[in-house]
Amino acid sequence: MVKRRSDAEENRARIVAVARERLVASDDVKMNEIARAAGVGQGTLYRHFPTREALLAEVYRDDVDALVGAAPDLLAQHPPIEAMTLWFGRVAEYARVKRGVFAAATDTAQRELDGHSAGPIDKAVTALLQAGQAAGQIRPDVDARDMILLMGFLTRLDDAEWDSRAHRVLDVILAGVEVRAR
Incomplete structure (x- = not known):
């Protein structure tokens, strides 16, 4: 380079x-x-x-790298459930950028970008889940695929409702995976 x-x-x-x-x-x-x-x-x-595609790809890669890099940093500084909550706050912003990039990118570019993000994001989610499960804060039956499928619902939000719903949807997901005293 x-x-x-x-x-x-x-x-x-x-x-x-x-x-x-x-x-x-x-x-x-x-x-x-x-x-x-x-x-x-x-x-x-x-x-x-x-090209425009090259710029869109760089914006997306930057966001993926920042999101993935945040997971170990948050786990080092916070208890696991708090780290996951803070990380989910970043997911909302990442998802907003991803939506903009994918709306502006070609199908081929979208597939290439998905290839860049899928593995690293899966590993970050897995690290957060495993830390939370080891601490008894996250349900043991939840895995990274569950979380990624649930986070995918952010793509269904309209622009007009993004600010009012994105973080709330992520809070609902977190509440569903957190171990609660009964």
Whole structure:
């Protein structure tokens, strides 16, 4: 991999951040608007991301990497059920970006992106579940596939109800997997 200059890295990071913001707001992502909002020229944008698909893929990969990387950090700093609750807060934001990326991406790009995320997210969920199960906080009959299927319901939310329902849906999922004293 070629090492980029620090200003090139900063430009790239700004472009990705702006694209992420735009995807959350709308799936109609225009490259020229992203360049302008990021404070870079068209040439800089296209040097980093030669196609719209390349930019969408980078936004998605960035979000997946951040989500997956958060699981061990949260487990190191919090009790397992609290770590999972905090991680689910990140899932809501990740799902919103994923929805925007997938709405703007081609079917081929969607399949490639799914391939990038499925295994790592499964491992992160498994680590959170196993820690919670070992601590007696998570039901022992729940596995990562259960959680991923349940989290998939976020894709059914309309934009208008996202803010009012996404976190509540995740809270309901957590309540269903948490061990409760009877």
